[in-house]
Amino acid sequence: MQRAEPRRREDYRLFRPLQTRWADNDAYGHMNNVVHYALFDTAINGWLIEKGLLDIHRGKVVGLVVETGCNYFSEMAFPDRVTAGIAVTRIGTSSVTYRIGLFRGDDVIEAAQGRFTHVYVDRESRRPQPLDARWRTILEEISL
Template sequence: MSRQPPPVRSTFRTFMDQQTRWSDNDVYGHMNNVVHYKLFDTAINRWLIDAGLLDLRGGGLIGLVVETGCRYHAEAAFPDTITAGIAVTRLGTSSVTYEIGLFRNSEETAFADGRFVHVYVDLSTRRPVALPDDWRKKLAEICR
């Protein structure tokens, strides 16, 4: 079984820059695997906030992570600058599947890529709700 190659920057339509921190490195001298998931989560939520969709203080809709995955292709470490490419690969009634590619400095090929599946729920009841039209329209802009 052959492994799918890592994505390249042109795979994605929107990007978020993030700076690595000294504490991201582990005893082996590279970024610890759990940091990749933090970068995914930060990129997606930052994009949602910047797009005017996620309101951390007054919004009634939040995304709960129900599935994640990551493939590692190369190392990254502090002081690398990381660019996260973000795409929506599935837009369901109440769920969204995001694909994220992590790019080190100015490299064109991702050193890691992954997916996050969010189910959007009402903040109070924690029950799934259909994505509002404004969410669907904005998410469609980064669909692949």
């Protein structure tokens, strides 16, 4: 298995500021790995909500995570400010794969690089729903 190389800020299309919390630090004094996933989810879903693509309370379509992963390159800890860089790497019929880079403070090299694949499904039936033209247009704005 080949280890991923850290990317730079210019490798991303969209940026979202995030803040670490006191509870994010683990017994070793750095941010616990599960927090990275929470930051990925927060960055992506916050953007989708702001763009009007996702209505977490009343929307007919919800995104389910079907695949995820993370490569860690350097430590982060509270009280670090974090910027999440987001890019879409694949748009399928009902799925989207996102790449997320977490940048500590003003660093230009990511501290962690994650990937999430969401399948968008009907809230009730949980059956995949094709992405409409509006979704595709907005997702293409941050596609690589």
